[in-house]
Amino acid sequence: MNVKLSYYSLARITLFLTLILLAIISILSYQKIYDLINFDKKVIHTREVLYKFERVVSILKEAESGQRGFLLSGDSLFLQTFNNSKLKLDSLIKDLKLLTIDNLVQTHKIDTLTMLIQKRYELMNILIHLVSTNNIKNEDMILSLRIGKNVMDQISGVIERSQKEEEDLLFIRNKVKDSITTLTPFYILLFTFFSLILILVSYFILIREFKKKIIVQKDLENKIEELNRSNNELEQFAYVASHDLQEPLRKIRSFGDRLVYKHSDLLDEDGKFNIQKMQDAAIRMQKLIDDLLGFSRLVRSENKFELTNLNELVASVLNDMDEIIKSKKAKIKVEKLPLIFSVPSQMHQLFQNIINNALKFSRKEVPPEITIHYAIVKGNEIKDIKPSNLNEYFHRFIISDNGIGFDEQYLDRIFIIFQRLHGKMEYGGTGIGLAVSKKIVLNHAGYITAKSRPDSGSSFYIYIPENLKI
Amino acid sequence: MPNSVPHHILLAEDDDDDSLLFKEVLNELAVPANFIRVKDGEELMHLLNSPNNKLPDVLFLDINMPRKNGFECLVEIKKTDKLKNLPVRVLSTSSGKELVSKMYSAGASLYICKPNHFAHFKEIIHSVMSTKWSLFFPQPPFEKFMVQM
Known part of the structure; x- marks a missing residue:
């Protein structure tokens, strides 16, 4: 009985462990797949940020070349390019702010960048204004352009650092991704393998117990059949016995009657008393047999x-x-x-x-x-x-x-x-x-x-x- | 005793004691009868079927007999043209309803449960002998079929 019990608890424990393992595999897989999807999103995000920074640089360069064109030629066609560029830059900066809203360092850098761009435009606007009204000397114009270049260099520096920041982030994320993609499949495979082994073990234990149960059940069925048979035989026996016992008893009583009836003259009181006792005992036995017969009829009768x-x-x-x-x-x-x-x-x-x-x-x-x-x-x-x-x-x-x-x-x-x-x-x-x-x-x-x-x-x-x- | 006393009584009974008691009853009742006893079913059928034998007026038939039991004899008697009108009175220890119905269906004319008292046995035989059974030929109604004391 003890052995049987422990087999059952073994099966229970293995199944329980399997469940836990399967749960771990599920959670792990979910988490890692989620991470991977997230990582992909972040890579796309980083690339977008980098691209937008590039765009800022190139638009600024467009603005500068527009301004330069105007300064050289005085043709207001160049100013059109210059004016368009400001609008484009504003929307780009807005996008970048949104994209990096979760990164404090980047937000800070973009603020600096916004401020520098503002400054650069102010300088360019002043110069364009002065040139268009012929109110400037050559040296002043060169000085202004130099200051402008200086601001532009600062802008380039900020953007480079921002890009570096994003690239570093990307590098770290790549590293994490590598660890996910190399380790996770291994763990999932390992856990699945263990689960399979545990399921197999519990399967064999249960099958083994089930076979035992079937054998026990067959034994029980046989025993029930045997019991029914012996019960039937007993009932039969009670019936036959009580029926056949009636015969000699009837004779004991009948011949007793004859004895008293025919030979009562020859019997003294003691003899009659003894015969009476015999008759009483016979009557009682008759009752017992009648009851037994009634009882066995009750068992046998069709109801x-x-x-x-x-x-x-x-x-x-x-x-x-x-x-x-x-x-x-x-x-x-x-x-x-x-x-x-x-x-x-x-x-x-x-x-x-x-x-x-x-x-x-x-x-x-x-x-x-x-x-x-x-x-x-x-x-x-x-x-x-x-x-x-x-x-x-x-x-x-x-x-x-x-x-x-x-x-x-x-x-x-x-x-x-x-x-x-x-x-x-x-x-x-x-x-x-x-x-x-x-x-x-x-x-x-x-x-x-x-x-x-x-x-x-x-x-x-x-x-x-x-x-x-x- | 009335005039209609049967002259020729045949008893089929394997038990010597029961047979003795039956004879004593007849003696004490002073029935002027020609009494013959056979000890089992085979002997009974042999006697009834032998060509020169005069048929009895009445047959008292015990059920529980060796070789051929009372029920088998009864069925055989009722199947034989020469014998089928012979009144058959069954003697039995058992009063089981199934058995009684079985004997009634087979054509017995009376079912007597062997009583425990000699005096009762005497009474029963007396009443059986003095009843005009020809009124109930071939069988009495089922209510009157079984005699018990």
Whole structure:
């Protein structure tokens, strides 16, 4: 049993580990694929930023060449290029700001860049204005151009550093990506491999246990078959034995009769007394055999189940027992009973046996009071019920009396054939009533039990399934 | 005893004791009868089928017999033209309903449960002998078929 248990927990542990591994693989794969997609986005982003910086430089150069053209020729056509370039630059700077909004260093650099570009344009605008109004000297113009070149160099520096920054970022990201692409597939493969091995292990364990189960089940089926067979044989045996035992017994009684009848003159009182004892014993044996025969007939008989009105049935039982009820001054209260599917003759016998017991085992000088309660209850209130019946509903009959009761430690014995709790001389009977009752209840797929205490009455609980399947 | 007493009684019974008790009953009832007993079914059928044999007026037939049991004999008797009108009264220890119906369907004219008391046996035989069974020929109604005490 221990070995079996550990095999099962082993299978459970392996399956659990497999699940964990699969979860890790899933999370890992998801995360890494997510990283890769993100990385691609970032690379595209970096390239865009770099491209936009290039564009800034080239547009600035366009502006400078426009300005230069105008300065040399005085042709306002060059100014058009110059003026267009400012608009283009504004939108480019706006784009760059948006693109690098998550990078403080870059944002800062772009602010500086914006400021420098502003300065460069101011210088160019002043120069263009002065030239167009012929208000400038040659040296001043060269000075202004020099200052302009200086600003332009600063701008180039800022852009170069910004580009370097982006390129560094790209380099780092590339490194990370390399580690992802080399390590992740390896881990996923490794984990998947382990999961597969674990699944295989648990598969073999389960198959092995399953095969064992099948063998055990087959054994059980064989045993049930054997039990049924031996049960049948026993029933057969009880029937044949009780039937054949009747023959010699009948003769003992008949010839005993003859002896008393024919030769009573020759017998003294003692002889007659002894013969009487023999006859009494024979009568008792006859009763036992009759009961046994009745019991085995109950087992063998084919049962015809039909819808039975228990109100009428119990009324007829009480009618049959009218004499003893009156002589004992018994009070019997019966609640409203249901219609149930049953074998009427067996139900008759069942109620008769239990009520008869209640009347028989009454206390001296106390008139019997018997109540038959009825209710529909769920199977889980029945002790030792088959697990498959737990959630079914049952008709519950409680037959209570105020009689002598019994000690509940004998509960199991009272339902066994010919078991008695009281001497034959105090209370008559062969001790078969409750055995027959139990057999009847079993025939109806039900349960019977009792609660009692000496001198405080007994209650017999009978449960019959509400929807009896035959 | 009334005049309609059968003269010729045949008892098929393997048990010597039961046979003895039966004879004692007849003796005590002082039935003037020609009593013959056979010990099993084979012997019974042999006797009934032998050509020179005078048929009995009534047959008391035990069910539980060796070689050929009472039921088999009954079926055979009812199938034979020469024998089928012979009144057959079954004697049995058992009072099982199935068995009683089976014997009734097979054509027996009475089913007597062997009683435990000699006195009862005497009463039964007396009442059987004094009833005019010819009124119920070939079979009485089922309610009157079984005699038990």
